[in-house]
Amino acid sequence: MRVLVAGGAGYIGSVVTAALLADGHEVTVLDDLSTGHADAVPEGATLAEVSLHDSAPVLAEARPEAVLHFAAKSLVGVSQQRPEEYWNTNVSGTFALLEAMRAADCRRIVFSSTAATYGEPDQVPIREDAPTRPTNTYGASKLAVDHMLTSYAVAHGFAAVSLRYFNVAGAAYGLGERHTTETHLIPIALQVAAGRRESLTVHGEDYPTPDGTCIRDYVHVADLSDAHLLALPAPAAGEHRIYNLGNGTGFSVQEVVEAAREVTGHPIPVTVGERRAGDPAQLVASSDRIRAELGWTPEHTDLVGIVRDAWKVAQAR
Numbered sequence: 001m002r003v004l005v006a007g008g009a010g011y012i013g014s015v016v017t018a019a020l021l022a023d024g025h026e027v028t029v030l031d032d033l034s035t036g037h038a039d040a041v042p043e044g045a046t047l048a049e050v051s052l053h054d055s056a057p058v059l060a061e062a063r064p065e066a067v068l069h070f071a072a073k074s075l076v077g078v079s080q081q082r083p084e085e086y087w088n089t090n091v092s093g094t095f096a097l098l099e100a101m102r103a104a105d106c107r108r109i110v111f112s113s114t115a116a117t118y119g120e121p122d123q124v125p126i127r128e129d130a131p132t133r134p135t136n137t138y139g140a141s142k143l144a145v146d147h148m149l150t151s152y153a154v155a156h157g158f159a160a161v162s163l164r165y166f167n168v169a170g171a172a173y174g175l176g177e178r179h180t181t182e183t184h185l186i187p188i189a190l191q192v193a194a195g196r197r198e199s200l201t202v203h204g205e206d207y208p209t210p211d212g213t214c215i216r217d218y219v220h221v222a223d224l225s226d227a228h229l230l231a232l233p234a235p236a237a238g239e240h241r242i243y244n245l246g247n248g249t250g251f252s253v254q255e256v257v258e259a260a261r262e263v264t265g266h267p268i269p270v271t272v273g274e275r276r277a278g279d280p281a282q283l284v285a286s287s288d289r290i291r292a293e294l295g296w297t298p299e300h301t302d303l304v305g306i307v308r309d310a311w312k313v314a315q316a317r
């Protein structure tokens with residue numbers, strides 16, 4: 001199949017691109033490299049260095065049969081400070097991509113959404129029928145795209161899937177996280193172990209959890225990649241499916257720190273800071289629906305193993 005991967009020079013997009021190539025697909029990567037890296041694009045894929053807004057000529061030439069869409073701005077804090085960037089890239093850019101797909105008669109898409117669309121949940125684990133009440137512009141912009149996909153499926157016969165998840169971690173195909181501004185817990189812990197930071201800040205240790213620190217969902221990037229490949233052929237024309245992806249239990253901040261200490265052999269000093277406004281005690285997604293409908297079974301659920309994979313790639317880099 002001819003597949004276009006929007007955002008294929010980023011962390012998740014590059015891993016999925018590698019998986020598609022290994023599966024025998026012909027892949028074009030569309031990425032403006034504003035946060036992605038050209039050297040992360042796997043050999044065998046064609047890179048088009050353009051933005052979502054300028055995607056029409058690329059789709060016209062590549063004539064993809066399906067699109068996997070990862071391209072987005074994704075820093076929650078920045079989305080509150082500069083919301084215009086998030087509406088412009090995540091929503092306006094996706095609109096341009098969908099119109100380019102229509103012009104190229106490509107109507108199959110898997111969208112990398114986010115569990116941030118749910119906001120602060122009433123129940124955990126979070127199911128797909130939970131209310132969507134995003135608490136930041138990032139989550140709101142992703143939810144707007146989800147609504148856009150529903151309307152394009154109904155009106156224009158798109159076959160669409162939105163995958164919602166929290167934290168992606170680990171590494172695959174020699175590819176791992178590499179952000180200019182790092183906000184994710186596992187890579188920050190590994191940066192401390194590598195001597196690039198002095199310590200790690202834990203925001204609050206008095207939550208109603210077993211060890212007092214927040215519990216979050218972590219999905220290995222290889223399992224996430226498998227979910228995208230399973231989702232690609234799943235929907236029929238006119239259908240928009242939404243699936244959550246998660247490990248079902250979650251890990252606390254303290255458990256992540258201990259796993260990083262075990263893997264790296266570094267003490268990883270911790271500073272306890274104040275709680276961050278709006279940080280729920282526990283965020284875990286239920287993935288029962290995609291397990292039942294598509295047979296998705298995550299294989300990399302051990303926290304130490306997830307951290308070890310990330311550490312190996314970080315050391316190699």
